[in-house]
Amino acid sequence: MSKGVTPQSKDYSKWYTDVVQKAELADYSPVKGCMVIRPYGYALWENIRNTLDAMFKATGHVNAYFPMLIPESFLKREAEHVEGFAPELAVVTHGGGKLLEEPLVIRPTSETIIWSMYKKWINSYRDLPLLINQWANVVRWEMRTRLFLRTTEFLWQEGHTAHASEKEAREEAYKMIDVYREFAESYMAMPVIVGKKTENEKFAGAVETYSIEAMMGDMRALQSGTSHYLGQNFAKAFDVTFQNENNELEYVYASSWGVSTRLVGALIMSHGDDKGLILPPHLAPYQVVIVPIYRDAAGRSAVMSFVNQISESLAKSAVRYHVDLRDTVSPGFKFNDWEMKGVPLRLEVGPRDVETGNVVLARRDNGEKKSLSKDSFLSTVTALLESIQKEMFQKRKSFREQNTIDIRDYEALKEVIGKGGFARAYWDGSGDDEKQIQEETKASIRCIPFEQDGTEGECFYTGRKTKKRVILAKAY
RNA sequence: CGGGAUGUAGCGCAGCCCGGUUAGCGCGCUUCGUUCGGGACGAAGAGGCCGGAGGUUCAAAUCCUCUCAUCCCGACCA
Numbered sequence: 001m002s003k004g005v006t007p008q009s010k011d012y013s014k015w016y017t018d019v020v021q022k023a024e025l026a027d028y029s030p031v032k033g034c035m036v037i038r039p040y041g042y043a044l045w046e047n048i049r050n051t052l053d054a055m056f057k058a059t060g061h062v063n064a065y066f067p068m069l070i071p072e073s074f075l076k077r078e079a080e081h082v083e084g085f086a087p088e089l090a091v092v093t094h095g096g097g098k099l100l101e102e103p104l105v106i107r108p109t110s111e112t113i114i115w116s117m118y119k120k121w122i123n124s125y126r127d128l129p130l131l132i133n134q135w136a137n138v139v140r141w142e143m144r145t146r147l148f149l150r151t152t153e154f155l156w157q158e159g160h161t162a163h164a165s166e167k168e169a170r171e172e173a174y175k176m177i178d179v180y181r182e183f184a185e186s187y188m189a190m191p192v193i194v195g196k197k198t199e200n201e202k203f204a205g206a207v208e209t210y211s212i213e214a215m216m217g218d219m220r221a222l223q224s225g226t227s228h229y230l231g232q233n234f235a236k237a238f239d240v241t242f243q244n245e246n247n248e249l250e251y252v253y254a255s256s257w258g259v260s261t262r263l264v265g266a267l268i269m270s271h272g273d274d275k276g277l278i279l280p281p282h283l284a285p286y287q288v289v290i291v292p293i294y295r296d297a298a299g300r301s302a303v304m305s306f307v308n309q310i311s312e313s314l315a316k317s318a319v320r321y322h323v324d325l326r327d328t329v330s331p332g333f334k335f336n337d338w339e340m341k342g343v344p345l346r347l348e349v350g351p352r353d354v355e356t357g358n359v360v361l362a363r364r365d366n367g368e369k370k371s372l373s374k375d376s377f378l379s380t381v382t383a384l385l386e387s388i389q390k391e392m393f394q395k396r397k398s399f400r401e402q403n404t405i406d407i408r409d410y411e412a413l414k415e416v417i418g419k420g421g422f423a424r425a426y427w428d429g430s431g432d433d434e435k436q437i438q439e440e441t442k443a444s445i446r447c448i449p450f451e452q453d454g455t456e457g458e459c460f461y462t463g464r465k466t467k468k469r470v471i472l473a474k475a476y
Numbered sequence: 477c478g479g480g481a482u483g484u485a486g487c488g489c490a491g492c493c494c495g496g497u498u499a500g501c502g503c504g505c506u507u508c509g510u511u512c513g514g515g516a517c518g519a520a521g522a523g524g525c526c527g528g529a530g531g532u533u534c535a536a537a538u539c540c541u542c543u544c545a546u547c548c549c550g551a552c553c554a
Contacts, residue, residue: 003503003515032546087552109554142553143477150553211554223554260554293513332514339514350513360513476554 003336007274012218013146019268020147023277023341033145033152040341041264043285045155048263049135051187051283052157055179061131061159066113068137069104074112078237081111084204088140090152106139111205111230111256114160115238122162122252125244129172130162148265149222149476156260162252164244166231169253170208173229176257177210180225188263189280189392190214190270191400192224193422193471195447200431206256207231213446213471215400216269219420221446221473224266227257265476270396271365277342278364280392281385286322288314288381289343291334293350306354306374310347313378319385339364344388345381365392404471409460410437413472417443422473428459428466437461437472446471 005018020026025041028034037045053063069092076082085108092104107113114132121127139153159176163169177194184192192212202209206228213221235241235251244250271278281287292307294300307323314321322343324334331348338346348360359377362369365388403421407413416423427445429437438444448470456467 028546084553138554140553143551144549144553154554156554226554258554262554291513295512327512330512330514330516332512332516334515335513336515348513352513 005274005276005340008217008272015272015274016265016269017147019272019276019340025264025268025277026147028147031152033142035147035151037155037261040285044264044267044279044283045261047283047285048187049157052179052183052259053133053135055183056133056157056159059175059179061133061161063134064132065134065136066107066110066117068107070107070110070113072103072105074116075105077112078205078234080233081205081237085109085140088142090139090141107136108138108140109258110134110136110138110158111160111234112238115234115240115254118160118162118252119238119240122240122242125164125242128162128164128242128252129168131159131172132161133157133159146265146476148261148268150262154261156258158258159256161255162235162240163254164242164250164252166253169231169255170229173208173210173227173255173257176255177212177225177227180212180227180257180259183259184212184214184224184266185393187280187282188267188270189282189389189396190224190266191393191397193447193449194451195449195471197226197447198431198434198445198470200434201444203228205230205233207233211447213473213475214266214270215396215403215422215473216266216476217272218269219403219422219473221422221471221475222262222266222269223446223475224263225257225259228255230254230256271392272342275336276340278392279342279344281344281389284342284344285320286341286343287319287385288321288345288347289338290321290323290347290349291331291338292323292325293331293348295351299351302354303349303351307349310349310359310374310378314381317378317382319381335362344385347377363388365395407460408458413437413443413460414441417441417472417474420474422446422471424469424471425460426457426466427461427468427470428464429461433461443472443474446473446475 005022006014008015023040024038026035026037029036072091075085089108090106092106093100118130122130135157137153137155141152142150145151161172163172181192181194184190192214194212195210197209197211203226208229209226211226212224214224216222232251232253234254240252241249242252268277290307290310292303294303311321311323335346342364344364346362353359357374358371359374360369360371361377405416405421405423407416407423407425413423434445448468452469454467456465459466
């Protein structure tokens with residue numbers, strides 16, 4: 001294995017795959033398009049999952065688990081839904097050595113199986129709302145895959161809720177996209193634009209789709225989470241009705257929302273540099289790594305007793321730390337290794353420090369390295385981690401702002417997309433206009449941001465007056 | 477499914493055009509010694525049906541045919 005990774009400036013996507021592999025996040029599996037999530041990458045995913053899970057529960061949701069195999073006929077119940085997924089299904093045709101009477105689809109998403117159950121569970125308005133989430137794996141036979149960003153099998157979370165009114169279901173969809181925004185910004189240190197998808201870009205079977213869009217290090221957009229207001233589409237397809245308070249039979253209103261292991265990719269491409277990952281303290285598997293340095297047994301015992309004092313104190317303040325005890329690699333190797341893995345803070349503790357009661361502290365995000373007393377490190381480490389978290393967010397936010405350009409005409413769009421970045425523009429075009437633009441520029445309308453300033457301008461494509469502004473960019 | 481490329485040690489590659497000793501190199505791995513505050517060094521080792529099948533030839537990693545697989549670029553997508 002060679003040292004370092006391909007520089008971002010040389011080949012961004014090579015940089016990305018290098019980092020994923022050298023930081024030991026994931027590896028290729030024997031099956032095309034699938035990946036093995038290695039322990040360090042999985043620890044990152046677990047932190048993402050645990051945080052989100054707590055947020056879902058705090059907003060009144062519960063977890064359940066639905067099976068992975070779905071009768072093929074279920075997928076055909078909702079016409080648009082089927083159309084959306086048909087080409088990317090993996091289908092099981094044999095079981096127990098025999099041809100199955102009805103093929104089973106490996107879930108590409110669980111709407112259909114969940115709604116078939118909701119039919120049994122929902123009879124009255126008293127059964128509503130039903131607020132269920134599941135953590136699961138899904139399979140989509142994509143043509144082109146990339147580690148974490150698009151793999152054949154991926155891990156995700158899918159919330160499926162049923163409500164007695166349109167208003168409540170719409171509110172749920174809004175609430176959950178805001179949960180995702182909060183998570184992206186406060187935990188991933190990744191600023192996002194929250195908005196509505198155009199008709200062309202929305203989820204098959206949804207009435208409206210909302211998404212959070214983030215700018216990656218190469219200035220392309222990554223859709224990082226989605227939430228859908230599904231109206232009564234699935235209720236009608238699966239005949240899920242309830243009796244309301246006026247004794248009338250009504251179809252239920254639905255929402256669904258999800259994020260996936262793609263978020264790990266978002267994390268990598270939001271913050272990483274040519275030395276590897278840079279992880280935000282709120283999600284880093286290790287927030288502090290300690291590298292003890294010594295020459296002999298006597299040195300070791302002196303250094304280790306000093307290190308133990310530090311780690312006990314870190315444990316008390318609930319800092320996630322790791323002491324790198326490997327004695328088969330040199331300290332210099334360890335420094336590079338942990339930088340590749342993006343650990344926010346590194347402590348170097350050697351005989352020199354033991355003598356003076358100091359530690360050498362290095363920050364991953366800005367490269368700062370300084371010596372300070374052990375005690376002042378311990379009393380400030382929690383605050384330091386918090387300020388790194390905030391600085392990382394601010395850095396990404398100003399990066400995005402610097403690379404978001406207001407455009408007035410089509411030529412300007414081509415220029416922005418050619419250079420890389422987000423284009424913000426008044427828009428009043430049609431779905432066909434949108435397709436045309438995508439064909440010609442490779443850029444798509446990422447979303448219609450919720451935040452609109454209400455001013456009127458001319459659509460950059462049609463010239464018509466409109467108050468609606470959109471974000472356009474090349475997307476992953 | 478269209479376009480391009482590649483399969484040789486765990487990983488990355490050279491060798492192939494122009495067939496010919498025992499198939500090399502770097503990293504990694506093993507053992508020993510010296511090292512250890514920014515990817516240590518030396519010595520000695522281990523590790524290969526050259527993707528698979530068929531053919532041409534006295535002789536094939538090398539030439540021919542078929543096949544399988546993977547990667548990159550396009551249309552689809554969290």
